[in-house]
Amino acid sequence: MYEGAPEELLGVLDNDFFEIAHVTFCFWRTSNSGSWQQGTVNFQNNEDNGASWLLPAITITPEYFIEYAKDYYQDDFNKITPARVHQVFSEYE
Structure with a gap:
């Protein structure tokens, strides 16, 4: 789900405060981007993110x-x- 995420975001997430193993979706938007981005997530059994x-x-x-x-x-x-x-x-x- 973090595929395509900017390195500066991934650096922030590398912290014990964030339980990234329990994350079900990730949206991001950079200052030079006009739209929100989302990494691909594949769930089993059509689960909701x-x-x-x-x-x-x-x-x-x-x-x-x-x-x-x-x-x-x-x-x-x-x-x-x-x-x-x-x-x-x-x-x-």
Whole structure:
């Protein structure tokens, strides 16, 4: 699913905070690309990659996403700071 992903993204994902073995899809967009890209994923038994119900959660606000992540992961969300979430959201406005 990371086929074609830029090296700078792959470098960020090489971190113990990310459980990349449990990822079911990956979208990316570079600053010089006008569209989102996705690597090819092949599932057995026509399974869903989860994008249709996971992605809508991150399109609202950074605050909403943080609350969603705390609830979904049953975690205090201390792995990524709210400031970093705000920074990522602002890069794609």
